[in-house]
Structures are given as structure tokens and as C-alpha cells.
Amino acid sequence: SIKCGDSTVPRTCQQVEIDGAYAAYDVKEISIYGEPAFRYLAVLSCGTDFSCANTEVTATNIDMIDCGGQNGCDGAIMTLTNSNGVSCGGPLACRGAKFTMINDWGGDINCGAPESCLDFQVETQNTRDINCNGPVSCKNGVIKVTDPSLGFSLNCNGDFACEGLKLELIISAPQIPCEVTQGQTLNPYIFWKGILCKSPEACKDMTVTVINDGCSPILMEEFDCNAGRTCIGSIFDFGAGTGPYAQMVDVSQCHCGPSCQFSTGIDICFNNVHVMECIDIGSCQDQQ
Secondary structure (H helix, E strand, O other): EEEEEOOOOOOOOOOEEEEOOOOOOOOOOEEEEEEOHHHHHEEEEEEEEOOOOOOOEEEEOOOEEEEEOOOOOOOOEEEEEEOOOOEEOOOOOOOOOOEEEOOOOOOOOOOOEOOOOOOOOEEEEOEEEEEEOOOOOOOOOOEEEEOOOOOOOEOOOOOOOOOOEEEEEEEEOOOOOOOOHHHHOOOOEEEEEEEEEEOOOOOOOOOOOOEOOOOEEEEEEEEEOOOOOOOOOOOEOOOOOOOOOOOOOEEEEEEOOOHHHOOEEEHHHHHOOEEEEEEEOOOOOOOO
């Protein structure tokens, strides 16, 4: 086992650096307790091949997890309380890993190398950006984000980057029920940057579900499915919640290439859109 810091003493941990190949491979009890202040969070670095692969980590007050080595956190199971996101920067760095983040402070999920987050699972809150920027980087992943931060975005910028990804975005119900009267002015929008599928087949067969149980509508700045075959077979369900504005997800700019005719649920592109582009012949055909 590896232990750094202890909440009962209290004694805090500053950094755990596991940078030798296979250094902590298959260690089933890694415990980290950092300083309970955002600017002094503990750091976990897994910077070389298989350095934290197949580990089981429990960490409190922890900065962005750094899985920089090839297969660095492959198959790891991490339960993180008061966390700040995760970075999977090496090839296969977080393949099959499972991250449960309790009270995340708005960190990003970064998957920046080939197959870096293949088949991984994440459950978190307050995330601002999900960046799948390597080929096949987030393929077949499962991500659940409760109350995404303002400006939230999903960026799929590598070929097949988000193929088969299942993303669930939840706006929590308030403790006091929403009060909406007929003729009332809309509550302020929840602003998201948007869903951006920028590479060939980047979002093929992806499923995005938005569950808005809150009291405000959602406005996305941009929805982009323009690259070759990028959204073919994808499913977008933007109205799965129970709140008074559950069916109200608006988008400012919608860019649809030919693959849009083979995806479902992009009717938001036809509601109150400021810019709508259907680039090729038939690209928006049969959408309702």
C-alpha cells in the first residue's frame, strides 16, 4: 500500500510522483489526503509506462490527476473527493479506467493521445470541458456529468475520437420546486459552449442525453457536425428532464454536414438558430 497524508492527524500530502515504469502497478491501496484549500491541493503524477496501471486510489483534496505515461493509469479505479479533473496525456493512458469524482471543483477531462481514454468511465460534477483530442481517444467511454459548469463544452477533435461515447449531462432539481407562471419571462439561460465534432467520424454512434431537472433553459453557442461522416449514427436527446424548461435547449450556431441526415435528435438546429449551415446536398434532409 501507499499512503500520503492523513485526515486524522491531520497531516497533508503535497505530491505523489509515480514515474518509474510499472512502479505502482496493481497496488490496490493508494491513499492520498491533501490540504483542504484549492491552491494547495495534492498532486498525483503517473508519468511513465504502466506506472499507476490497475491501481485502486482513494484521494481527498486532489488536483488534476496526471496520467501522462503510456498506459499510465490503464485499468485504474480512482475515487476522488474535492478533485480538479483528470488528464490522460499518453497513449492508452486511461484505457478502461474508472474515475468517480465527488465534489469536483470544475476541472476538465482531457484525453489528448491515441486511445488515451478508450472504454473509460467517469462520474463527476461541475466539469467545464471534455476534450477528446486524439484519434479514438474517448471511444466507447461512459461519462456522467452533474451540473456542468457555465461554458461547458464537448470537443471531439480526433478521428473516431468520440465514437460510441455515451455522455449524460444532468441539471439537478433545486431543493425548492421551480415556480413558473404563464406569461412569465424566461429564467436566465444556462450557457454552454456546445458540442463540437470537428474530425471525420469523430462522433459516430455517440449518444448524448441532457436531463434538465432545473429551473432554467439551456443555450448552446455552437453545435458542429460538419466534418466527414462525423455524426453518422449519433443520437442526441436534449429533452429528457422533468423541469419546466426540460424541452428548451436552444443553439446559436448549427453546422451540419452530410452526416446530420443519419443522426437523430438535432431538431434544436431548427429552433431559434442565429446561424444554420447545411453544407452539402441533403445534409439536413428529413430532420424534424
